[in-house]
Amino acid sequence: MRFLVAPTAYKGTLTPTEAAEAIARALPAGSYDLCPIADGGTGWLEVWQFHFPEAQAFTQTVQDALGRAREARWLLLPNGVAVLESAQVCGLHLLAPEERAPLEATSYGVGELIRAVAMHPAVQALWLGLGGVATTDGGLGALAALGFHLRDAEGELVAPNGAGLLRLHVIEPPLFDPLLNKPLLLCADVQNTLLDAARIYAPQKGATPEQVAQLEHGLQQLAAVAQRERGVDLLSTLGAGAAGGLAGGLHAYLDAPIVSGIMWLLRHIEWDARLQRVECLITGEGQVDAQTLMGKGVGVLIQQAVALGKSVIVLAGRVGAGGETLARLPRVQLLAVSALIPNLPPADALARAVAHASRSWYPS
Numbered sequence: 001m002r003f004l005v006a007p008t009a010y011k012g013t014l015t016p017t018e019a020a021e022a023i024a025r026a027l028p029a030g031s032y033d034l035c036p037i038a039d040g041g042t043g044w045l046e047v048w049q050f051h052f053p054e055a056q057a058f059t060q061t062v063q064d065a066l067g068r069a070r071e072a073r074w075l076l077l078p079n080g081v082a083v084l085e086s087a088q089v090c091g092l093h094l095l096a097p098e099e100r101a102p103l104e105a106t107s108y109g110v111g112e113l114i115r116a117v118a119m120h121p122a123v124q125a126l127w128l129g130l131g132g133v134a135t136t137d138g139g140l141g142a143l144a145a146l147g148f149h150l151r152d153a154e155g156e157l158v159a160p161n162g163a164g165l166l167r168l169h170v171i172e173p174p175l176f177d178p179l180l181n182k183p184l185l186l187c188a189d190v191q192n193t194l195l196d197a198a199r200i201y202a203p204q205k206g207a208t209p210e211q212v213a214q215l216e217h218g219l220q221q222l223a224a225v226a227q228r229e230r231g232v233d234l235l236s237t238l239g240a241g242a243a244g245g246l247a248g249g250l251h252a253y254l255d256a257p258i259v260s261g262i263m264w265l266l267r268h269i270e271w272d273a274r275l276q277r278v279e280c281l282i283t284g285e286g287q288v289d290a291q292t293l294m295g296k297g298v299g300v301l302i303q304q305a306v307a308l309g310k311s312v313i314v315l316a317g318r319v320g321a322g323g324e325t326l327a328r329l330p331r332v333q334l335l336a337v338s339a340l341i342p343n344l345p346p347a348d349a350l351a352r353a354v355a356h357a358s359r360s361w362y363p364s
Helices: 016-024 044-051 108-118 140-145 196-205 209-230 246-254 261-268 271-276 297-307 346-360
Strands: 003-005 032-034 056-063 069-076 081-085 125-130 149-151 170-172 184-188 258-260 280-288 311-319 332-336
Touching: 003 016, 016 032, 016 044, 016 280, 016 346, 044 069, 044 081, 044 261, 056 108, 069 108, 081 108, 108 125, 108 140, 125 246, 125 261, 140 149, 140 246, 170 209, 184 246, 184 261, 196 209, 209 246, 258 261, 261 271, 261 297, 280 297, 297 311, 311 346, 332 346
Parallel strands: 003 032, 003 280, 081 125, 125 184, 184 258, 280 311, 311 332
Antiparallel strands: 056 069, 069 081, 149 170
């Protein structure tokens, strides 16, 4: 039996590449194709570098979600495309739980990174991975860093964060194109619309029910401004809710198209041919739940493999509400690694979970 090993990040424990290598330890030599994946969120940059090792890596000093200086990496592919990752700048994983501040967190550093990368003479286009961030500001921070002026009804500047959304009335464009006429592609980790950034994802970022309501109201305000000023309906735009609405703000004010991050990656790594060549897909992530089938990378891979009649092993760190839906798909085996094999380091637990699943492949 031949396997396609394609996990994404197990957030806070293993990167996509580390997870793929751990899984491979439990497989027969020469029986697998390593193919770590990312959908635009955490691990986006690492995965592109794995599949395109000739890419050049650079760093840029930017602000994190709380305004502190940090070094964010980006890649330059041989074809002149720059690959950026929002989670490198304002990722939720960069904050301790007690630091999470949904109303104050800002995507300003993402705008700083975009601006700096666009100025690089070798860059012809930018692909920005969106997901895994600590912010729910609708992209106000990034737009402010790119030279847009955010004003309230009295003409006063508003804060470039989630709280600023509540007072937003006008977004004034800069005098000059901050992208220098270089195209920007938004690679979203989910296909949710704008208000889902508050309703579904803000609680994961520390938002209380009251703050979720405030952020939802603020995103509605952003949608009204974008409709009036740009003629863009963010409330129905698929993917606009990615990265706390960062996708929506950049889409409306930079004319940047939104694509599925996982689908964009797959088309560049010969995924279809690789999947055809194997009998079994092994994939997984930190938590499998109802959101997995909302355009998340693991969900997309599972659906494609099932459609081709392949066997699928899903190695979930945890299985949350709605995750059982995946287990009901034909030829899919879902394993909750933390419950099945507790008290082991994550890499060892993954390898042991694969060995457990292998009993159905190689019965004694």
